[in-house]
Amino acid sequence: MASRGFSAENHQPVPFYRNVKILAVLLQIAFVLIVALVFWTLYSNMVAGLRRANIPLGFGFLNLTAGFAISETSIPYGPQNTYARAFIVGVINTLRIAVLGIILATMLGVLVGIGRLSSNWLLRTIAGTYVAIFRNTPLLVQLLFWYVAVILKLPRVRDAVGIEGVILASNRGLVVAWPRATETYGAWVHWLVAAVVAGVAVFVARRLQLARRDRPGAALPYALLAALLLMLIGGVVVAMTTGNSPLRIDQPTLGGFSFRGGATLTPEFFALLLGLVVYTAAFIAEIVRGSIQAVSKGQREAAQALGLSPLQTLRLVIFPQALRIMIPPMTNQYLNLTKNSSLGIAVGFADLFSVSYTILNQSGATVQVILLVMVSYLSVSLLTSFLMNIYNSRMRLVER
Amino acid sequence: MKLKQTPLVAGMLVLTLMLSACAGNAAPTTTETSAAGETAAAPSTEVIAGGLGGASTAASGAATGASPASSPAGGAAQTSAAATTSAAATTAASASPAGAGGAAQTSPAAAASGSAAAIAPADAGEFLRTIRDRGTLICGVNPGLAGFSSVEASGGYVGFDVDFCRAVAAAVFGDPSKVEFRPLEAAARFPALQTREIDVLIRNTTWTLTRDTANGGDFGPVNFYDGQGMMVRQEENISRLEDMGGAQICVQSGTTTELNLADVFRALNVEFTPVVFDTNDATLAAYAEGRCDGYTTDRSGLAAQRLGLPNPDEHVILDVTMSKEPLAPMVLQGDPQWRDIVSWVVYGLITAEEQEITQANVDTFQNSEDPTIRRMLGIEGELGAGLGLDNDFMVDVLKAVGNYGEIYNRHLGPETPLDIPRGQNALYTDGGLLYAPPFR
Structure with a gap:
């Protein structure tokens, strides 16, 4: 009698449709199914449509002759090559701009970021103005500015400015004297290999020595010095024995329509690189500034109390700690820079997107090419974040 | 414990409701x-x-x-x-x-099963119905090519291609002003046609096999016979393409021009470097700044664009034709009636010039005895009805824009700064290539 209400026989199990745990799982399954169905419908429509239009959804077109020329190629390429090769040329060009851009943007960004915190009024103001201008205007506008208003306004190729035979700037690009291999280069290669081996050996030995003494110190400069010295000795020896230097300086000369010889930095590449670096560096500067300011004030005071100079404080105490904070947002900027390089089409740079756009237009394989482009950018981005994540986990504070 | 979980459960239930509503x-x-x-x-x-x-x-x-x-x-x-x-x-x-x-x-199967598609023309006449329901014709044109399609001071479009758009609008609505212009860059034109953003593309587009097939288009008759040319600086002393070894050449991407350039130089075994931009303006600007030694596009385009350069006299158009460039209006594949309408408007304009019917004198032909003229102007026969149009559609067209020769002279003829000789674009009777099938 008294046990009425909460008796065992009244305590029935909750039916599954009222069980919160099961409902939650069911809902998620339903959601995934709906999403999958939507995508499946889109996909099957696309496939059906393409089939009806007699457009094969294959990648066979990649083996067809491209038929168009590309202005900048790092690997041998001509109109008689395939679409696949043209695409690879585009990928390499994008990687070139991305890698170089990331390195330069980081360097400039860190300098400007530190400059923004400087006690020097002029430096602080210049850095602040730089960030304000380049962070708050669209990248496309900046790119067109660099290309049309700055680079194309350089003197014509016949009136190029610079030092004759060494470095010359015109609106056809920057031409510099460049070392090129000669016939005796093969003999010198052995010395190069030896130099690398020696460099690594010195590096490892120095690291071991430092570890044994348990003292801070640098190993890299010694290794580089050793390798460089060996390379130089090798070069001299080869030149002495064969009477022919393994490298020769290729000087640019005006011939025909443009410069011949030397290495050329094309206006399109330069404009895109400049635009991306200047733009991204403004964001990196802000990240650097924020990360430095996020380091506890006590650290700086403690460093000063130990008698470290302001530069030492920054280099040895503040910056290493700020680095931990800045890595994740910095990764974002690196990814942005890589993706923004697709704006190169506006200044005529033959990057991945620009080349693919041409392929798409000439082959008619719209879907496949867009897929390829997306996958390519995705791979580059994922690789970048993967590397940055490794770096991040290595730099992370080890908590005990 | 139980009390604490209540909000969570309630939240979940709300979510459930929302989701099931969506799912519903x-x-x-x-x-x-x-x-x-x-x-x-x-x-x-x-x-x-x-x-x-x-x-x-x-x-x-x-x-x-x-x-x-x-x-x-x-x-x-x-x-x-x-x-x-x-x-x-x-x-x-x-x-x-x-x-x-x-x-x-x-289409027969689709029509039989009764499935109607919003984008694909499922049957003949679907385009015409859509355009009539909308009340305007949407015509894809060049964003800026003097003589062919450009924006005048008052904001309206004017040019050779633009007049063909107006002619089609006049045929459909009897009113040449019922047309909306979509400026399209070279690379954007086919997607615009394919997604039916535009009804017809009259934008100096070269008729090629790939565009007829892989790009899903259908071409009307050629309204301008063109050929690819090359513009260089006078001071370079270039007279032939063979003189251009090592030259840098500005070209727009997504064009047949880009492919022809590579083909021709490959055949001549002459080295060159292309400098490629996605818009015509950027390409021309780079050439004007001296970034390139040569600039290549259709000869008609070169004539127009040379005038836009700071000092037109410093530039010469080489006397070479690098390719055949038959420029034709393009429609989406799948609606034969719509293609016929566009085709016969062009043929009508050519026939009118042949018969010397002009914008000014079209009304005087109402009493003409010539059966060809009577059929074309819809005085007798039901030729227009066969296209789904009024029988006198060509009267509206001619009143709106005049015949082919009038359109040509208005925008490209000797009175204009372009002054492009008729050449291949003259009537066949005058040694040109314009030849329209009979209105019968």
Whole structure:
């Protein structure tokens, strides 16, 4: 009698449709199914449509002759090559701009970021103005500015400015004297290999020595010095024995329509690189500034109390700690820079997107090419974040 | 413990309700589409693409048996398209043209099954109905090519191609002003046509096999016979392409020009470096700044663009023709009636010049005894009705823009700064290539 209400026989199990745990799982399954169905419908429509239009959804077109020329190629390429090769040329060009851009943007960004915190009024103001201008205007506008208003306004190729035979700037690009291999280069290669081996050996030995003494110190400069010295000795020896230097300086000369010889930095590449670096560096500067300011004030005071100079404080105490904070947002900027390089089409740079756009237009394989482009950018981005994540986990504070 | 969990449970229930509400909308759609297979699945994406392309109004007019099923499906699908990433949207958009082109090939089957597509012209006449329902013709033109299509001070479009757009509008509506112009860059024109953002593309487009097939287009008669040329600086002393070894040449991407350039120089075994831009303006600007030694495009375009350079006299157009460039109006494959309308408007303009019927004197021909003229102007016979138009459609066309020769002289003739000789674009009777089939 008294046990009425909460008796065992009244305590029935909750039916599954009222069980919160099961409902939650069911809902998620339903959601995934709906999403999958939507995508499946889109996909099957696309496939059906393409089939009806007699457009094969294959990648066979990649083996067809491209038929168009590309202005900048790092690997041998001509109109008689395939679409696949043209695409690879585009990928390499994008990687070139991305890698170089990331390195330069980081360097400039860190300098400007530190400059923004400087006690020097002029430096602080210049850095602040730089960030304000380049962070708050669209990248496309900046790119067109660099290309049309700055680079194309350089003197014509016949009136190029610079030092004759060494470095010359015109609106056809920057031409510099460049070392090129000669016939005796093969003999010198052995010395190069030896130099690398020696460099690594010195590096490892120095690291071991430092570890044994348990003292801070640098190993890299010694290794580089050793390798460089060996390379130089090798070069001299080869030149002495064969009477022919393994490298020769290729000087640019005006011939025909443009410069011949030397290495050329094309206006399109330069404009895109400049635009991306200047733009991204403004964001990196802000990240650097924020990360430095996020380091506890006590650290700086403690460093000063130990008698470290302001530069030492920054280099040895503040910056290493700020680095931990800045890595994740910095990764974002690196990814942005890589993706923004697709704006190169506006200044005529033959990057991945620009080349693919041409392929798409000439082959008619719209879907496949867009897929390829997306996958390519995705791979580059994922690789970048993967590397940055490794770096991040290595730099992370080890908590005990 | 139990009390603490209540908000969580309540929140979950709300979420459940919201989700089931969404699912309630979406579920019937998806089951329906999956049950009915490909035929029923077609409308939903095509509506998405229609939404993207701006031609969604067609659904109501075209839908027959599938109408009740397709409209909710379309609605739900459109929402989901908005929610998905832009990547998916792009895929959908690029998928649709193919669907559009494809529906044409299977049109008897599609018509029989009663499935109506919003984007693909399912049957002959669908384009004309859509355009009439909308009240304007949407015509894809060049954003700026003097003589062919450019924006004048008052903001309106003017030019040779533009007049052909007006002619088609006059044929459809009897009113040349019922036309809306879409400026399109070279690389954007085919997607615009494929997604039905435009009804007809009259934008100095070269007729090629690939464009007739892989790009899903159909071409009307050639309205301008062109050829690719090369412009260089006078001071360079270049007279032939063979003199251009090592030259850098500015060219626009996504054009036949780009391919011809590579072909011709390859055949001549002359080295060159292309400098490629995606817009005509950027390409020309780079040449003007001295970035390139040469600038190549169709000869008509060169004549027009040379005048736009700071010092036109410093530039010469080489006396070489690098390719055949028959420029023709382009429509989407799948609606033979619409293609016929565009074709016969062009033929009509050519025939009118042949018969010396002009904008000014067209009314005087109402009493003409010549049976050819009487048929063309709709005084006798039912030629217009065969196209789904009024029988006197050519009267409206000629009153609006005049005959082919008048259009030519107005924009490209000796009175204009361009002054392009008629050459191949003269009537066949004058040694040109313009030859229209008879109006009969």
